[in-house]
Amino acid sequence: MKYVIGVDLGTSAVKLLLMNQKGQLVQEVAKEYPLMQEKAGHSEQNPEDWVEQAISGLNELTDSFTGDVADIEGISFSGQMHGLVLLDDYKEVIRPAILWNDTRTTVECQEITERVGKDKLLQLPKNIALEGFTLPKMEWVRKHEPENYEQAKLFLLPKDYLRFRLTGELHMDYSDAAGTLLLDMEDRSWSKEMCEAFDIQPDFCPPLVPSHAMVGNIKKEIAEQTGLSEQIKVFAGGADNACRAIGAGILEEGETMASLGTSGVVLSYEDAGDKSFAGKVHYLNHAAPDAYYTMGVTLAAGYSLSWFKNTFAKDVPFDDLLNKAADVPVGANGLLFTPYLVGERTPHVDSTIRGSFIGIDSSHNMKHFTRAVMEGITFSLNESVEIFRENGKVIDRIIAIGGGAKSDIWLQIQADIYNAAVIKLSSEQGPGMGAAMLAAYGSGWFSSLQECAAVFLEKEKTVEPIPENVEKYKDLFALYQSIYTSTNQINKDLMKYRNNDEG
Structure with a gap:
């Protein structure tokens, strides 16, 4: 039997699912980490906590695994969207990550809209500027922490930083990049126009890949720490909502x-x-x-x-x-x-x-x-x-x-x-399931994610609307x-x- 791991890097914990080829959940591990909210509206985390707890979780998973770890063929990731991780020339983290639920950037959102225009935002990244997105966080650091911004040579999103630490490879998938306000969503490329508007150099943005793309293998020292095989295939993964959708069969x-x-x-x-x-x-x-x-x-x-x-x-x-x-x-x-x-x-x-x-x-x-x-x-x-x-x-x-x-x-x-x-x-495992399905598809177990969903997902019940209630609710909804x-x-x-x- 072959296996894959789905890693969901959430806001409060990293959750790991070990799935077999029949779509059965073999093991589940969760490791919590703290949230830093030192000021009203601020929400940050130390990226090192993600790495330490993910490695701890992988180690716990392999410790209790009764099979051959070489049969764990692939690993992929889901992660909290929008969070800003800034790296310096040495690929070291400059400051704590600013998370998706941080609301300090209202002024920056207004400035972004004024500089680019709402129509251009809806044409390129296809979304208006909201506090949750990544670009407003960059602009906040540029304005309020210029010394940190000056050091920054590259940005990543949370799951991409975790994957980088496990593999040494730098990538970002389209689904997570779409939540930055810097992606030309339809063209699937970093928007030259958006980047130029905010003086962002091309190499400040990581290489883009599809979510099912294999991006490398884990490093030798990570294999030693986790008990995994160095040959395990690492796949890019996706944003948590996109992976949650895959894990629910929205395909x-x-x-x-x-x-x-x-x-x-x-x-x-x-x-x-x-x-x-x-x-x-x-x-x-x-x-x-x-x-x-x-x-x-x-x-x-x-x-x-x-x-x-x-x-x-x-x-x-x-x-x-x-x-x-x-x-x-x-x-x-x-x-x-x-x-x-x-x-x-x-x-x-x-x-x-x-x-x-x-x-x-x-x-x-x-x-x-x-x-x-x-x-x-x-x-x-x-x-x-x-x-x-x-x-x-x-x-x-x-x-x-x-x-x-x-x-x-x-x-x-x-x-x-x-x-x-x-x-x-019948069984709902959230974004981690979507990540595991991306690893299964990337490993070649299935010809499509739809084929994977037919094996991994099962419907328990269907509830039909009651016509009399529908009419009452239409009136109440108005x-x-x-x-x-x-x-x-x-x-x-x-x-x-x-x-x-x-x-």
Whole structure:
């Protein structure tokens, strides 16, 4: 039996999956590392922590592996997007990595838009300048840490730095590069126009490769530290959302997934890079060959439900909370919730908007509020679904992953609000599965990722929309959409009263 490893370099931990040729999970290892948030809005990590914990995880994996390590043929990577790692002439890290969830770069985003123009951003990188992307982080370092920027000779993204340390080879794949604002997405090359606009030299950007490309083998000292064979093939891998999509089988036109984690993502496969979504959703290169995807984001999806539980029902088990909400009819007895606890991304790029409960009266109790929160999160995700449909996409089935796939009632709410069949997978392993599938495909086990998905992924159940509920939710969705325009100015005015809690 042959094996591959999928490595997912996340924000809180690196997760490693050992998969065999039958698509079976043989072993899983996770190693945590700290997040540094020394100032409000800052989010950084020490890249050395990624390397140490990944090596530790690989060592743990091989220690308990009962087969021949030479049968572990390939390894590939998924990683948190957008994070900035700056290297000097000696390929040494200059400063801690600035992560995707760092929000210090609002001014830089405005300056980027003014310098290049929104139309040019939508023509080349295909996305507007947002705090999460990499270029605004570069500009922040250039402005606020000129001595560090002066030393910088090359930038990498998190997983690419980890792979470099394991192999000594420098590369970046298209799917991760698409989140930098420096890639000409359709041409799959570093944009000369974008780089020149910000005085970025060509050799500041690493060589580009497809996600399934073999980029080398691990170094001898890494083989000794991890127990892996020096002959193991190392593949480039992809951005976490692109790998999550592969791991959910989003590999052809018409396939869409809804992921409910701390944040929520609706991601849909695109077979071409020449469409226009006017910046309403992210439009990025897929980790699947010659493909793209569109993506809408709800910043506080599962986080909204966790916040609600921890604040108002701390001692109630999650299952009990959701099961009681199943007894509540559509619309939560006239109660609506907007999940804007930390601002919103799609379709409203608004850092000041905040959440609301609308329609509270004395008849409402815990189960009504729970139902309203679940419906509100799903309404927010549905805004992305509707943007896709407005742009001509047919969405009649959606793969549900994350926390929203673990609850039968939430699966039904999703089917009814999306007005689409909602499919739950029998085993869901997230971006690490996509990375493992890229390694399996790159190793030649399968002729395509679709063929790999047929072996590695299995559907457990399909939940169909209930027509009566669909009609009710259409009416409620229109009311939900009106809340943003009714409350955005109120929330702006309330900003001066926030962060004043002295208790």
